[in-house]
């Protein structure tokens with residue numbers, strides 16, 4: 001079955017007003033691990049997106065020996081740690097890893113630890129985590145055992161996961177997203193114009209119609225990871241969190257394009273504010 005309606009009414013758990021007696025513990029704790037040296041921006045973007053998507057607490061876990069900065073000046077609400085410090089915490093509701101993680105042997109060790117540590121919680125793998133998965137059979141086996149896995153490949157990462165070319169992926173995107181979902185027993189987003197979402201345990205293909213070429217800019221995928229991770233941390237099931245996250249991300253870009261007069265020069269760091277606005281507006285409109 002294929003669905004392509006992009007109304008928030010499809011994802012009711014995401015677009016509900018907050019309970020009056022809610023507190024920050026109600027909205028989960030997200031751990032984002034990545035950001036090797038020179039790529040710190042990737043997890044800053046993902047973490048910022050997560051706080052603007054309403055996550056209760058957000059940790060940015062840098063895959064570096066020491067913290068690259070004492071605080072994210074624009075967003076002091078985000079807590080910082082080195083990856084190994086986050087990996088021993090017991091209070092994490094959902095995990096995201098891969099954004100700027102790197103591809104070296106130390107990154108392999110970090111990813112292996114994240115896969116093992118997060119077995120009973122939602123785990124989203126993006127960017128370098130996907131490339132490592134395609135290169136290392138031991139990581140692939142661990143990922144296949146994970147029962148709450150979300151993968152968000154762009155077409156080239158999808159090609160690596162299936163061992164075919166980017167052109168092959170683009171020639172039959174429907175088959176590609178289904179093949180990755182079956183291979184990893186996961187919920188998968190195949191990114192790009194009209195992103196597709198498919199879950200191995202739900203024969204429904206969601207085709208997203210929000211978004212525009214303004215999103216073709218560095219870091220927009222990192223923002224998507226933070227948005228979906230934040231929704232998972234808030235207790236929303238993987239399917240709704242993933243489809244709604246993809247829709248929100250695109251709708252935010254459409255809103256920004258309308259504000260800046262077009263699609264050129266849209267910055268990934270502008271998306272999180274717009275995601276917040278779109279989610280709140282959709283909740284108001286459903287009341």
Ligand SMILES: NC(=O)C1=CN([C@@H]2O[C@H](COP(=O)(O)OP(=O)(O)OC[C@H]3O[C@@H](n4cnc5c(N)ncnc54)[C@H](O)[C@@H]3O)[C@@H](O)[C@H]2O)[C@@H](O)CC1
Nearest residue numbers: 039040041042099100101102127128154155156192218219
């Ligand atoms: N501020 C930062 O620190 C940033 C860090 N980043 C990190 O940089 C690392 C490398 O990631 P990249 O994705 O750049 O490198 P990759 O080598 O994985 O893939 C990039 C290539 O994929 C292809 N591709 C992507 N989307 C496509 C589409 N829709 N159709 C056809 N081809 C498509 C293009 O050829 C593109 O050059 C990752 O760790 C990532 O997280 C990026 O996320 C950008 C921002």
Ligand SMILES: Nc1ncnc2c1ncn2[C@@H]1O[C@H](COP(=O)(O)OP(=O)(O)O)[C@@H](O)[C@H]1O
Nearest residue numbers: 154191192193211212213215218219220221222
């Ligand atoms: N032409 C487009 N139309 C709609 N969405 C797009 C377009 N180009 C890119 N996107 C979206 O932007 C994001 C890019 O993610 P990704 O390639 O992982 O970027 P990065 O690695 O720089 O963060 C994805 O969500 C993708 O669907």
